[in-house]
Amino acid sequence: MSAAVSIDDVAVGYGSTPVQSGIDVRISQGEIFAVVGDSGSGKSTLLRTLIGLMPAQRGEILFDGATLEERMRHGRPPFGVLFQNGALWSSMTTLENVMLPMDLHGHATPAARPALARFKLALVGLAGAESRYPSSLSGGMRKRAALARALALDPTVLFLDEPSAGLDPLASRRLDELVLSLRDGLGITVVLVTHELESLYRIADRMLFLDGEAHRPVALGAPAELARSAASRKVRDFLSRAAP
Amino acid sequence: MRAFADPFSNSPNGELTLRLPEGGIDPAWLARPLLELGLDGSQSSRALRVEMPPSGRWTSSEAAFLARCVTELAPCGVKGLPHELAKLLGLASTVQGARGIEEPVLPSGRYAAEAAAFLALLGEIVLYLPRFLAGRARMRRADVVEALAESSSRALPIVAITNLLMGAILAFVGAVQLNAFGAGIYVANLVGIASVRELTPILTAIVLAGRTGASFASRIATMQGNEEVDALTALGVRSAEFLVLPRVVALGLLMPLLYVYGCAFAVLGGMVTAGPILDLSVVAYAAQTKLAIGGVHFAIGGLKALVFGVLVALIGCHCGLRSPRSAAGVGSATTSAVVGSIVGVIALDAVFAVCANVLKI
Numbered sequence: 001m002s003a004a005v006s007i008d009d010v011a012v013g014y015g016s017t018p019v020q021s022g023i024d025v026r027i028s029q030g031e032i033f034a035v036v037g038d039s040g041s042g043k044s045t046l047l048r049t050l051i052g053l054m055p056a057q058r059g060e061i062l063f064d065g066a067t068l069e070e071r072m073r074h075g076r077p078p079f080g081v082l083f084q085n086g087a088l089w090s091s092m093t094t095l096e097n098v099m100l101p102m103d104l105h106g107h108a109t110p111a112a113r114p115a116l117a118r119f120k121l122a123l124v125g126l127a128g129a130e131s132r133y134p135s136s137l138s139g140g141m142r143k144r145a146a147l148a149r150a151l152a153l154d155p156t157v158l159f160l161d162e163p164s165a166g167l168d169p170l171a172s173r174r175l176d177e178l179v180l181s182l183r184d185g186l187g188i189t190v191v192l193v194t195h196e197l198e199s200l201y202r203i204a205d206r207m208l209f210l211d212g213e214a215h216r217p218v219a220l221g222a223p224a225e226l227a228r229s230a231a232s233r234k235v236r237d238f239l240s241r242a243a244p
Numbered sequence: 245m246r247a248f249a250d251p252f253s254n255s256p257n258g259e260l261t262l263r264l265p266e267g268g269i270d271p272a273w274l275a276r277p278l279l280e281l282g283l284d285g286s287q288s289s290r291a292l293r294v295e296m297p298p299s300g301r302w303t304s305s306e307a308a309f310l311a312r313c314v315t316e317l318a319p320c321g322v323k324g325l326p327h328e329l330a331k332l333l334g335l336a337s338t339v340q341g342a343r344g345i346e347e348p349v350l351p352s353g354r355y356a357a358e359a360a361a362f363l364a365l366l367g368e369i370v371l372y373l374p375r376f377l378a379g380r381a382r383m384r385r386a387d388v389v390e391a392l393a394e395s396s397s398r399a400l401p402i403v404a405i406t407n408l409l410m411g412a413i414l415a416f417v418g419a420v421q422l423n424a425f426g427a428g429i430y431v432a433n434l435v436g437i438a439s440v441r442e443l444t445p446i447l448t449a450i451v452l453a454g455r456t457g458a459s460f461a462s463r464i465a466t467m468q469g470n471e472e473v474d475a476l477t478a479l480g481v482r483s484a485e486f487l488v489l490p491r492v493v494a495l496g497l498l499m500p501l502l503y504v505y506g507c508a509f510a511v512l513g514g515m516v517t518a519g520p521i522l523d524l525s526v527v528a529y530a531a532q533t534k535l536a537i538g539g540v541h542f543a544i545g546g547l548k549a550l551v552f553g554v555l556v557a558l559i560g561c562h563c564g565l566r567s568p569r570s571a572a573g574v575g576s577a578t579t580s581a582v583v584g585s586i587v588g589v590i591a592l593d594a595v596f597a598v599c600a601n602v603l604k605i
Contacts, residue, residue: 081475083475090470
């Protein structure tokens, strides 16, 4: 069985200069996989490359054995994305935000879309907020609405960019629990970029540590295990700041 | 003015000595080659001893100068640096994240990249147009309505005022000059032809560049900063189709209508001004205007309006999409859109003038 996401010897960066290279990872279905690293190490660049906003400088990224171009040729993207600031379309209500991906890709019948969108909003705890505009939502609600939008097309993979950024510890914990519930309930594979160690220990099955100075990944494994026995001292120091 | 002795000298033990003066270094040293500061080229392989000022104080200027000396004289080693200063210089010598920084682009390269991106956007719009005409383009009806409102009803008052005043100004100038030759009635020809053929399309386009084009640029630049454009792209939807096409179609459709509307106000402005000055009746002025303006003038003016409308919308959207992802980026995108549109409209008008001259129309 092919991996949900397969990253084969990928190099990412801007122009011709690689920010990270030699990234080689298979992410299994239903796994919560974290990309961790110091600031400027290329975590977000890797995420942007994975979701097709930037081309990979080298290597290949496969979703269930097919490239993104091949997947897109046959319809919708195989993933949903939660951007760091939510990136909700500000001119639309919460419900319209969730319905737009369905409209654009002809997902379900037009008559069924509002009901589906309401269900996704209810899943993330936003029942009743359908007619509210993003500007009237709190940071945590915006993140959850964006998560509902990311779920709109029933993706097999969810990419989360710094989901806890800007949230208070309680909202962050709730979001983590929601991600765990979605993984358990829907079998979704989750790839998240984070520097929140508490969140990392709480939900990630495995993590990849990107070293900003070496410009390559230096550790791959379960967070708790790496905190104890990673070969790189930098990784151990990083993870020991909030050991479980 | 304070005199500074050269900081480098030879120690009796064969070491190179760098003496930092009390009260700080000469700021000019930061930019001067070390060889001009008493450093002999043959001394560069020896050890460097730093003598700190008696007060033991330093500022970032001394630290910057020392960092340069350490870098340029690195092979010989450095002695005498206070521990705190050595630590500071250690920080400065660590280059972090340099590989992630894009190489600077020359202005000529930047303009070429902008031009290439603009042409690519134009190409995408041309490719999406048949899909739009077939009703299969991926866009929201609400966005099209919003773009239409932005380009029409909200622009009506300003288009009317500017064209009315332009017609009045032309009539003022024309009435004085033509009346001297007993040809006052021809002020209707002057106002009619000048506004229908040249000035109304340009003026309306410039007004819309400042109003609607700037609005398109700021709206899309804000979306860019909020990652809303990325969210669309991640869904497999091209921003050219979803964001640009409705705006280009709206302005392209409405500019010819706004042009006709503007022409009416320009002629009206000429009429209400020239009438009292030259004692012309409304009927006489209108009849002369009708005689003066032919279908060709309207066709040329209308075509210009259509092309200018598309250009203003395209430049506005292009500047929005290419804006940096920051609050300042919204401002710079808006400025670029207005300036680019005005220059583009005038340049295209010159092309129209040359073509009309060649075709003798």
